[in-house]
Amino acid sequence: MATTEGFILSNKKSWDEVAPRFFGRTALPSYGPFAPDEDKLNLLGDISGAKVLEIGCGSGHSLQYMASRGAEELWGLDLSDIQIATAKTLLEPYMAILKQLFQSPMEQDPGLPRSYFEIVYSIYAIGWTVDLPTTLQNVYGYLKPGGIFVFSWEHPLHNRIKFEGDSFVVKKSYHEEGLHQCEAWNDRTAIVNQLKLSNYINELVRTGFQIERVVEDVYVPENAEIGNPSRWYSSEKAELIPATFIIKCVKPKK
Numbered sequence: 061m062a063t064t065e066g067f068i069l070s071n072k073k074s075w076d077e078v079a080p081r082f083f084g085r086t087a088l089p090s091y092g093p094f095a096p097d098e099d100k101l102n103l104l105g106d107i108s109g110a111k112v113l114e115i116g117c118g119s120g121h122s123l124q125y126m127a128s129r130g131a132e133e134l135w136g137l138d139l140s141d142i143q144i145a146t147a148k149t150l151l152e153p154y155m156a157i158l159k160q161l162f163q164s165p166m167e168q169d170p171g172l173p174r175s176y177f178e179i180v181y182s183i184y185a186i187g188w189t190v191d192l193p194t195t196l197q198n199v200y201g202y203l204k205p206g207g208i209f210v211f212s213w214e215h216p217l218h219n220r221i222k223f224e225g226d227s228f229v230v231k232k233s234y235h236e237e238g239l240h241q242c243e244a245w246n247d248r249t250a251i252v253n254q255l256k257l258s259n260y261i262n263e264l265v266r267t268g269f270q271i272e273r274v275v276e277d278v279y280v281p282e283n284a285e286i287g288n289p290s291r292w293y294s295s296e297k298a299e300l301i302p303a304t305f306i307i308k309c310v311k312p313k314k
Contacts, residue, residue, distance in 0.1 A: 064167070064190050064191060067190045067239060067251045068139070068165045068167065068190060070249045070250075070251065071139060071188060071190075071249075071250060071251055072139045072140060072141075072165075073249075074245065074248045074249055074250045075139055075140035075142070075143065076140050076141060076142045077248065078245075078248070079119075079140050079142035079143050079146065080142075082118060082119065082143075083119045083146065084119055084121045085119075086183055086184045087118070087119070087121035087122040087124075087125065087183060088121070088122040088125040088126070088181075088183060089125060090183075091183060091184075091212040091275075091304060091306050092183070092184050092212045092213070092214070092303065092304030092306075093293040093298070093303040093304055094278050094279060094280055094284075094293065094295070094298035094302070094303045094304060095212065095275070095277070095278070095279060095302070095303065095304035095306060096275065096277050096279045097279075100279070101275065101306070103208075103210050103273065103275075103306065103308045104129075104179060104181070104208070104210060105208075107126055107129040107130055107131050107179065108129065108130030108131075108132075109130065109131075109132045110126075110130075110131050110132060110133075110177075110178040110179050111131070111132055111133040111135070111176060111177045111178055111179075112126050112131045112133065112134060112135065112177060112178070112179040112180070112181070113135040113136065113137075113172065113177045113179070113180045113181075113202055114126075114135070114136040114137075114180075114181055114182065114183075115136075115137060115166050115180065115181070115182035115185060115186065115195075115199065115211070116137075116138055116139075116166065116182050116183070116184075116185025116186070116188065117136030117137060117138045117143070117144075117147055117161060118138060118143050118146075118147065118183075118185070119143060119146045119147055119150060120136070120146065120147030120148070120150040120151045120161075121150065122181070122183050123136055123147065123151060123154075123158075124150060124151060124154070126179075127151070127154045127157060131157065131179075132157060133157055133159050134151065134154060134157050134158045134159060135159050135160055135161070135162075135172065135177070136160075136161045136162070137161070137162040137163070137164045137166065137170060137172070138161070138162075138163065138164075139163070139164070139165050139166070139188070140163070141163050144161050144162075144163045147161055148161055166182075166185070166186075166188075166189050166195045166198065167189055167190065167191045167194050167195055167198075168198075169198050169201070172202050173202070174201050174202065175201070175202075175203065175204050175205070176202060176203075176204060177202050177203050177204060177207055178203075178204060178206075178207050178208070179207065179208055179209075179210070180199050180202055180203055180207065180208075180209045180210075181209065181210045181211060182210075182211040182212070183211070183212055184212055184213060184214070184304075185211075185213075186211045186212075186213050187213040187214060187252050187253055187254075187255075188252055188253070189253055190239055190251060190253060192253060192255065192259075192260075192263055193263055193266070193267070196263055196264060196267040196269075197267055199267075200267050200268055200269065200311055203311040204311070205311055205312065205313040205314050206310065206311065206312075206313045207310070207311050208272075208308060208309070208310050208311075209269065209308070209309050209310075209311070210306070210307070210308045210309075211306070211307060212304055212305065212306040212307075213260075213304070213305060214303065214304060214305075215257070215276065215301065215302040215303055215304055215305045216234065216254065216255060216256050216257050216305075217234065217301045217302070218297075218301065218302070218303050219232065219243060219254075220232040220233070220234055221297065221300075221301060222290075223289045223290045223294070223296070223297065228289070228296075228297065228300060234256060235256070236254065237254055237255050237256060237259070238253070238254060239251050239252070239253055239254075240252065240254050244292050257274075257305060260307065261274070261307070264307065264309050268311065268312070269309035269310065269311060270309060270310045270311075270312055271307065271308075271309045272308045272309055272310055273306075273307070273308045274305065274306070274307050275305065275306040275307075275308075276302045276305050277302070278298050278299070278302050278303070280295050280298055280299065
């Protein structure tokens, strides 16, 4: 039977192999496919002077965005050595405020300061955790009281519905949960955590967060590709169900 450590190691191997494909993809101000961006939502608020941490920092483009908005310190962690190396290269112009990028699974604390950050965020990465409660406890510990946590991920309804023939059909129960092979990565092992939206919300509450906003709005740009509804992320599917959800929550002040 595969263990949590085994899933993490296989995911790291896969991410190291595909990292170049994801250079600069799904990064702030974007929160994900067919979702309103930060310029429209303003979930992060005033970033100037903030110490920020990204969970799943990837190629570093979201941290670059935070630097452009006036962040005081940049920190990040990512499972992939290749992603961390790429992010370090991209962020060389910001060495004065780039504090540390950790190669680490989000389920483990690599030595980040506690009660330190005004903002922790994660863009399309949180669903890769194989242990959501531990990951959220880590995030809660990193934040200052009053600090915010904003994250996005693929909407749990999205992979339950497929385009077949000439229509969209429900292919999987919404109630089916747990660790599973990511269908979009069928060429290599990639384990994601399939959870209902209510479970994300309830786990945040159990951890101690106060939820400020849940976003399921859909934004289809005018130049979106049409005519290929069987794509993993298609404008036709987005017109029916969200591709992305976003949650903003706060660590309460004592």
